Amino acid sequence: MVTQPVTVPNVERIHARYKAMLQALRRAxxxxxxxxxxxxxxLAETRSHPTPSEIYHAVKEQFPTISRATVYNTVAVLxxxxxxxxxxxxxSAGVRYETDITPHVNLTCMRCGRIFDVxxxxxxxILHEIDARTQFNVTSFHIEGYGVCPDCQEA
Amino acid sequence: MVTQPVTVPNVERIHARYKAMLQALRRAxxxxxxxxxxxxxxLAETRSHPTPSEIYHAVKEQFPTISRATVYNTVAVLxxxxxxxxxxxxxSAGVRYETDITPHVNLTCMRCGRIFDVxxxxxxxILHEIDARTQFNVTSFHIEGYGVCPDCQEA
DNA sequence: GCAAAAAGTTAGAACGAGTATAATTTTAGA
DNA sequence: TCTAAAATTATACTCGTTCTAACTTTTTGC
Ligand SMILES: [Mn+2]
Ligand SMILES: [Mn+2]
Ligand SMILES: [Zn+2]
Ligand SMILES: [Zn+2]
Numbered sequence: 001m002v003t004q005p006v007t008v009p010n011v012e013r014i015h016a017r018y019k020a021m022l023q024a025l026r027r028a029x030x031x032x033x034x035x036x037x038x039x040x041x042x043l044a045e046t047r048s049h050p051t052p053s054e055i056y057h058a059v060k061e062q063f064p065t066i067s068r069a070t071v072y073n074t075v076a077v078l079x080x081x082x083x084x085x086x087x088x089x090x091x092s093a094g095v096r097y098e099t100d101i102t103p104h105v106n107l108t109c110m111r112c113g114r115i116f117d118v119x120x121x122x123x124x125x126i127l128h129e130i131d132a133r134t135q136f137n138v139t140s141f142h143i144e145g146y147g148v149c150p151d152c153q154e155a
Numbered sequence: 156m157v158t159q160p161v162t163v164p165n166v167e168r169i170h171a172r173y174k175a176m177l178q179a180l181r182r183a184x185x186x187x188x189x190x191x192x193x194x195x196x197x198l199a200e201t202r203s204h205p206t207p208s209e210i211y212h213a214v215k216e217q218f219p220t221i222s223r224a225t226v227y228n229t230v231a232v233l234x235x236x237x238x239x240x241x242x243x244x245x246x247s248a249g250v251r252y253e254t255d256i257t258p259h260v261n262l263t264c265m266r267c268g269r270i271f272d273v274x275x276x277x278x279x280x281i282l283h284e285i286d287a288r289t290q291f292n293v294t295s296f297h298i299e300g301y302g303v304c305p306d307c308q309e310a
Numbered sequence: 311g312c313a314a315a316a317a318g319t320t321a322g323a324a325c326g327a328g329t330a331t332a333a334t335t336t337t338a339g340a
Numbered sequence: 341t342c343t344a345a346a347a348t349t350a351t352a353c354t355c356g357t358t359c360t361a362a363c364t365t366t367t368t369g370c
Pocket of ligand 3: 112150
């Protein structure tokens with residue numbers, strides 16, 4: 001039902017994600033800078049699948065001197081570390097970042113542009129089937145659906 | 156095994172796809188121009204998931220006066236008609252077009268960049284499950300896997 | 311502590327995919 | 341053949357992303 005499986009209270013989940021991101025940076029010998037902390041904080045809080053520009057503006061409010069280059073650099077590092085996932089985009093739209101790294105399906109509304117999360121069991125049965133049928137070494141995969149969200153169907 | 160289910164001989168399949176594209180254009184009252192025929196010809200032949208730029212250069216060899224705008228216009232029309240599918244892309248890479256509209260999974264090799272097709276049964280059982288679990292009206296969806304192809308694993 | 315080296319941040323330039331525009335050419339149908 | 345509508349073309353433009361070089365901060369070695 002276009003909701004995320006809420007098993008952990010939000011405040012705790014956010015804090016856990018934030019700590020995990022910083023921990024991942026530390027483990028890979030990246031330095032923990034105020035800018036990176038601010039970006040991680042925002043990414044841990046949001047559920048909006050933000051674009052780099054949205055991250056930039058959000059962080060800028062609390063941290064007015066941050067530059068776009070730092071945002072791009074930080075998300076690139078977090079992506080390499082597997083803490084966030086880059087969502088491919090079509091046409092001239094920019095990329096978005098997936099901050100919920102638990103396997104799920106993203107449904108993009110072609111009217112309002114929002115992305116909704118759907119938990120689906122057996123997601124990795126797909127991975128197993130691919131493994132069984134190819135010599136390809138698949139490290140990640142994602143499923144995107146496109147259509148019209150409930151809100152936009154009414155209007 | 157990173158192959159496409161070859162049920163129809165290639166030459167016939169290509170010709171059938173080509174005719175289907177022109178037919179779709181005609182049905183929707185688009186005019187059949189030499190430029191559109193050349194683009195459709197290339198799209199029917201290729202299995203390379205080409206970018207607009209690759210289409211442009213390929214068609215330019217047989218049709219030196221074609222412009223990029225015409226390529227963009229033509230693929231937009233063919234996409235609207237459902238004859239090709241736009242594959243979202245990450246970062247600064249351009250979109251690619253899926254010319255095989257039968258449901259299958261695309262596996263992208265992160266070393267060599269090639270995209271491989273995998274036929275997978277139960278693809279639309281996923282669609283059904285999404286339907287059952289959401290109010291979202293899903294019109295299309297696709298699955299992409301990322302990893303290392305057999306060739307690149309050896310090297 | 312102090313200097314040198316390394317890593318990170320920053321503003322702005324550069325790049326390139328994709329879109330918009332307007333003049334010209336071509337098509338389809340009467 | 342003639343005409344109106346549609347398509348093609350070169351070009352300008354937009355904007356997301358990457359690159360660059362100067363500057364700042366942090367770490368390292370003495
Ligand atoms: Mn999501
Ligand atoms: Mn494919
Ligand atoms: Zn919507
Ligand atoms: Zn490869």
